[in-house]
Amino acid sequence: MPGLEDLYREIILDHYKNPRNRGQLEVPPAVRADGHNPLCGDEITVFVELDGDRVVRVAIDGQGCSISQSSASMMSQAMTGRTTDEARALLHRFKHMMSIADHDHSDEPAEDIPLGDLEALQGVVKFPVRIKCAVLAWNTLAQALDSAAS
Amino acid sequence: MAAIDVDALIQDFPLLSAAPEDGRRLVYLDSANTSQKPNAVIDAMGRFMRExxxxxxxxxxxxxxxxxxxxxxxxxxxxxxxxxxxxxxxxxxxxxxxxxxxxxxxxxxxxxxxxxxxxxxxxxxxxxxxxxxxxxxxxxxxxxxxxxxxxxxxxxxxxxxxxxxxxxxxxxxxxxxxxxxxxxxxxxxxxxxxxxxxxxxxxxxxxxxxxxxxxxxxxxxxxxxxxxxxxxxxxxxxxxxxxxxxxxxxxxxxxxxxxxxxxxxxxxxxxxxxxxxxxxxxxxxxxxxxxxxxxTLGMDRVRDHERELTRYAIDTLTAAFGDDITIHGPSDPELRGGVLSFAFRDLHPHDVSQILDEYRVCVRAGHHCAKPLMRILEANATVRASLYIYNGPDDIDVLVEALSSAGDIFGF
Known part of the structure; x- marks a missing residue:
C-alpha cells in the first residue's frame, strides 16, 4: 500500500494551509466558473482575467480537501502569465499526469511542459479516489477558459 | 440480559475476523452506509443456490x-x-x-x-x-x-x-x-x-x-x-x-x-x-x-449495546480531543443511535478519512446524501463513524489513535 507521505507532501500541505491567489475577481473583466464534486461536496470557483490572449490573474474561491485546495492554489500560480493555448496545454499535461484522458486531446501525447511544484501532486495517482479532488480546479478552469472564448 | 460479546461475535463475520494486514485488523465504522455480513447470511444464500x-x-x-x-x-x-x-x-x-x-x-x-x-x-x-x-x-x-x-x-x-x-x-x-x-x-x-x-x-x-x-x-x-x-x-x-x-x-x-x-x-x-x-x-x-x-441476538440487546458504545465513543472522543472535535446531534445517547458525524479540527473529512484508512478504519466522509441538512450544519461534508453489533470499545480506541495521527500529519 502506498504511504501517506506520497500523498501529503510538504509542498501540498503548504499550499493547503497558505493558499495562493485566494479570493474573487470582478466579473467582468474576469470570467468565473463554478465546479463541485457531488461525491464529497467540495465546491470551487475559479476566476480568470485575460489580457487579450494572456492569463493575467487567477483567483480561487470555495472550499475543499487538502488535495483539491492545494491543487487549485498551485494551478493559480502555474497559469498566471500563460497564453490561453499554453494554459490549455498545461491543463492537458496535468490531467495526463493524473492518468485522465482529456476528451478533446485523447489521442495527443502531452507536451513535456515542466510542472514545477505540481509534480508534488503525482502521488495522488496512487490514491484513485482522490484524483477527482486534484482535477476539480483544473476542470473548472477549463470551463472558465471556454466561457471566455465564447 | 447479558451484553453482546463482540470478540465472540466477530468470529461470525469473515471480513472482521480475517487475519490482520500490516498488524492491523479491519475497524469497520460505516454500518449506517452498509453493514458487514455474517456467515449465517453468506452460507444461507450459497446453500439455497447450491441445494x-x-x-x-x-x-x-x-x-x-x-x-x-x-x-x-x-x-x-x-x-x-x-x-x-x-x-x-x-x-x-x-x-x-x-x-x-x-x-x-x-x-x-x-x-x-x-x-x-x-x-x-x-x-x-x-x-x-x-x-x-x-x-x-x-x-x-x-x-x-x-x-x-x-x-x-x-x-x-x-x-x-x-x-x-x-x-x-x-x-x-x-x-x-x-x-x-x-x-x-x-x-x-x-x-x-x-x-x-x-x-x-x-x-x-x-x-x-x-x-x-x-x-x-x-x-x-x-x-x-x-x-x-x-x-x-x-x-x-x-x-x-x-x-x-x-x-x-x-x-x-x-x-x-x-x-x-x-x-x-x-x-x-x-x-x-x-x-x-x-x-x-x-x-x-x-x-x-x-x-x-x-x-437470536435480541433487538433489545442490540439497542443496549449500541447505546452504551455510543456513550463510550462520545465520552472518549470528547476526552481525547475536547474542543478540537464537534460531534453533531444530541449528546445524550438515550436520544440517538450509533451514528457519529463530526468535524475534527479544521481538517477536511476527505483527508481525515484518508488518514484513518491507513489504520484500516473505515468511515464515511461526505454529505451522506443529506445535503439540505449539511447546509443547516454549515458543513460541506462531515466524517461519519457509525456503529453496529460487531463494534466494541477497541474500535473507538483505534479511531482515537488514528485521529491523533491525522492532527500530527497536518501539524495542527
Missing part, C-alpha cells in the same frame, strides 16, 4: 414450489420482525430508495393534486426528499419542512401548523447524519389526527433496535436489507393493507398481474402487484437468515 434453487410463482414442480415457499417464508419473517399485521403487508423492492419512490410517486399521482401538502423534515435522506420534489415538479404538491433544534432534534413546536391540511407526513425514524432517534409514534399520532398518511423512513432504525410498526401507528415504512446484515438488492416497503390497496403499482410486467387481455389487464392482489418480474429470491433468503441472526 434448492428454482423459480418462484411460476411452475408446478416441487423445486419451484419449495423456492416459492422460501420467498414467502422470508416475507413472513420480515412481517414478524417488525410486527406487521400480515405478511401481505410486506412488499419486496429493489432497495429502500425504490420503496420510498414507489410510495411517493404512485401515491402522489393517484391521490394528490396541485397544492396538496406533504410534510418532510430537514434531516431527511435524499431518498425521502427528491421523489417528493419530483412530484412537486410534476403535480404541484406543496412541500413543508419540520425544522431542527440546535442539538439536532426535530423542532415540533409548530408541528400542528405544518400538519394542518397535510396529506402526507414522510419522516425518518433516525437520522443517518445526526443519529437522532425521532418520536415516531407521536409524529404518526399527530399526523393521523390531522388526516395525513404517514411514511416512516426506517432504514437507520430497523437494523438497530426493536421495531413495532403497529405501535408506531404508521401507515407505511421503508428499510433496506443490506444495512441489517442482509444482502444488497433488496428493500422492504411495509404498508397497512388498506393503504397498499389504494396504492397503484408503478412497474408492469409478469408476476404482478391477475389477467392480461389485448384490451387491458388486471392486477394481482397485494403485495404481488408491486413485484413485477422475477423477485429477489436469493436475497430474500439472505434477509431471512439476517433476521434470524439478529433475533
Amino acid at each position: 434448492s434453487y428454482g423459480p418462484i410463482n411460476r411452475s408446478a414442480y416441487r423445486l419451484a414450489a419449495a423456492a416459492t415457499d422460501a420467498y414467502e417464508g422470508a416475507r413472513n419473517r420480515v412481517a414478524r420482525f417488525i410486527n406487521a399485521a400480515s405478511a401481505d403487508e410486506i412488499v419486496f423492492t429493489r432497495n429502500a430508495t425504490d420503496a420510498l419512490n414507489l410510495f411517493a410517486q404512485s401515491w402522489s399521482r393517484a391521490h394528490l393534486r396541485r397544492g396538496d401538502v406533504v410534510v418532510l423534515s430537514h434531516m431527511e435522506h435524499h431518498a425521502n426528499i427528491v421523489p417528493w420534489q419530483m412530484m412537486h415538479d410534476e403535480i404541484g404538491i406543496e412541500l413543508r419542512w419540520i425544522p431542527l433544534t440546535d442539538d439536532g432534534q426535530l423542532d415540533l413546536a409548530n408541528l400542528d401548523d405544518l400538519l394542518d391540511g397535510a396529506s402526507v407526513l414522510a419522516v425518518t425514524a433516525m437520522s443517518n447524519v445526526l443519529g437522532t432517534i425521532n418520536p415516531v409514534a407521536e409524529l404518526c399520532t399527530r399526523a393521523r389526527a390531522a388526516g395525513a398518511v404517514t411514511m416512516v423512513d426506517a432504514c437507520q432504525s430497523v437494523p438497530h433496535g426493536p421495531t413495532d410498526v403497529q405501535a408506531w401507528g404508521a401507515d407505511l415504512c421503508a428499510f433496506s436489507s443490506h444495512k441489517m446484515l442482509g444482502p444488497t438488492g433488496l428493500g422492504v416497503l411495509w404498508g397497512r393493507a388498506e393503504i397498499l390497496e389504494a396504492l397503484p403499482p408503478m412497474i408492469g410486467g409478469g408476476n404482478m398481474i391477475d389477467d392480461v387481455r389485448l384490451d387491458g389487464y388486471s392486477c394481482a392482489p397485494v403485495p404481488t402487484r408491486f413485484e413485477a418480474g422475477t423477485g429477489q429470491l436469493v436475497e430474500a433468503v439472505g434477509l431471512n437468515a439476517a433476521i434470524d441472526y439478529l433475533d
Whole structure:
C-alpha cells in the first residue's frame, strides 16, 4: 500500500494551509466558473482575467480537501502569465499526469511542459479516489477558459 | 440480559475476523452506509443456490414450489420482525430508495393534486426528499419542512401548523447524519389526527433496535436489507393493507398481474402487484437468515449495546480531543443511535478519512446524501463513524489513535 507521505507532501500541505491567489475577481473583466464534486461536496470557483490572449490573474474561491485546495492554489500560480493555448496545454499535461484522458486531446501525447511544484501532486495517482479532488480546479478552469472564448 | 460479546461475535463475520494486514485488523465504522455480513447470511444464500434453487410463482414442480415457499417464508419473517399485521403487508423492492419512490410517486399521482401538502423534515435522506420534489415538479404538491433544534432534534413546536391540511407526513425514524432517534409514534399520532398518511423512513432504525410498526401507528415504512446484515438488492416497503390497496403499482410486467387481455389487464392482489418480474429470491433468503441472526441476538440487546458504545465513543472522543472535535446531534445517547458525524479540527473529512484508512478504519466522509441538512450544519461534508453489533470499545480506541495521527500529519 502506498504511504501517506506520497500523498501529503510538504509542498501540498503548504499550499493547503497558505493558499495562493485566494479570493474573487470582478466579473467582468474576469470570467468565473463554478465546479463541485457531488461525491464529497467540495465546491470551487475559479476566476480568470485575460489580457487579450494572456492569463493575467487567477483567483480561487470555495472550499475543499487538502488535495483539491492545494491543487487549485498551485494551478493559480502555474497559469498566471500563460497564453490561453499554453494554459490549455498545461491543463492537458496535468490531467495526463493524473492518468485522465482529456476528451478533446485523447489521442495527443502531452507536451513535456515542466510542472514545477505540481509534480508534488503525482502521488495522488496512487490514491484513485482522490484524483477527482486534484482535477476539480483544473476542470473548472477549463470551463472558465471556454466561457471566455465564447 | 447479558451484553453482546463482540470478540465472540466477530468470529461470525469473515471480513472482521480475517487475519490482520500490516498488524492491523479491519475497524469497520460505516454500518449506517452498509453493514458487514455474517456467515449465517453468506452460507444461507450459497446453500439455497447450491441445494434448492428454482423459480418462484411460476411452475408446478416441487423445486419451484419449495423456492416459492422460501420467498414467502422470508416475507413472513420480515412481517414478524417488525410486527406487521400480515405478511401481505410486506412488499419486496429493489432497495429502500425504490420503496420510498414507489410510495411517493404512485401515491402522489393517484391521490394528490396541485397544492396538496406533504410534510418532510430537514434531516431527511435524499431518498425521502427528491421523489417528493419530483412530484412537486410534476403535480404541484406543496412541500413543508419540520425544522431542527440546535442539538439536532426535530423542532415540533409548530408541528400542528405544518400538519394542518397535510396529506402526507414522510419522516425518518433516525437520522443517518445526526443519529437522532425521532418520536415516531407521536409524529404518526399527530399526523393521523390531522388526516395525513404517514411514511416512516426506517432504514437507520430497523437494523438497530426493536421495531413495532403497529405501535408506531404508521401507515407505511421503508428499510433496506443490506444495512441489517442482509444482502444488497433488496428493500422492504411495509404498508397497512388498506393503504397498499389504494396504492397503484408503478412497474408492469409478469408476476404482478391477475389477467392480461389485448384490451387491458388486471392486477394481482397485494403485495404481488408491486413485484413485477422475477423477485429477489436469493436475497430474500439472505434477509431471512439476517433476521434470524439478529433475533437470536435480541433487538433489545442490540439497542443496549449500541447505546452504551455510543456513550463510550462520545465520552472518549470528547476526552481525547475536547474542543478540537464537534460531534453533531444530541449528546445524550438515550436520544440517538450509533451514528457519529463530526468535524475534527479544521481538517477536511476527505483527508481525515484518508488518514484513518491507513489504520484500516473505515468511515464515511461526505454529505451522506443529506445535503439540505449539511447546509443547516454549515458543513460541506462531515466524517461519519457509525456503529453496529460487531463494534466494541477497541474500535473507538483505534479511531482515537488514528485521529491523533491525522492532527500530527497536518501539524495542527
